Amino acid sequence: MRIPPYYRQASWQRFFAGMAIGGVISWCIFLYIFGEWQEEYSMKIEKQEEDIRDLKNEKKIWQEDYNEINKKNKELLMVQEINVKITNSEKYKLDSYTVFEIEESIKEDISVLLAKDIDTAYKSRELIRKAIENKTVKAHEKRYELEVREIVFYTKVSIQLHIKLAD
Template sequence: MRISPLYRRPSWQRFFSGMAVGGAISWVIFLYIYGVWQDRHIYTIKKQADDIRELNNDILIWQQEYKEINKRNIEQLTVQKINIKITNSGKLNLDTLSVFETEESVKDDISMMLAKDIETVYKSKELIKKIIENKVVKINNKRYKLHVQEIVFYTTLSIQLEIDYDS
């Protein structure tokens, strides 16, 4: 096997040495460009990972707030408490203990309305009224009848009653 005599000509020597130097320079440029490109992508990926982590945290916070708001809305849309008030007890000279016991007895009679939604309670307002007005209360050996003066439907069911002698 024989090597061609082209290695002795200076023009070919310059050509081959130029190819070697050009290859080395182009390799260095390629490595530089590839390294810069990789740095940019690594930075972008890290930034996106941080954004995803923050957005996931925001989603968790929003979901917790959403659940709390739903829970509050459910509580607000149901009857939580019943208030009964007899307005004219002073007119009949009734003692406060008897009035309190009467209010508690009425509250016990309509306690089935607790934890019901307001719409259902509103639809059964006539039933509530009849339950209260058909009740005869015995205080100090006298019979009294209750009359509904006002009913307010909200998370607290407020009822104002008047008490009169039973005829």
């Protein structure tokens, strides 16, 4: 079998030369377009990576702020102080030192509320009320009972008491 002698005819030579030149030109055009696309995509990927880094840093900052705010809120939602006030001490002519001692003894009795969350303290309000009202206080050789008038729960627990003579 023999290959036909097309290489001798000028029209076939021009045709094959045109195909070769066309192939080279189309390959150059392909490389140019592909290079432009690759450059565009690599720039886009680089920009996206930078955006991702920025967003991760921003997310980290937001999370730190969020955790810090949560810690502050958690502290705010805990009982930090107990205030006890006897409102009718003048009726029994008690001096301020005696009133102070009574208030401090009540604070000592309910000091377990300190550093507890407000919800737990609020749920134990009846127990606190009974603990205070069942306590008999001795001052100036007289025995006094305490009556809880008001309890306010927040970061400070405020308790208002009335004092009366024990039977």
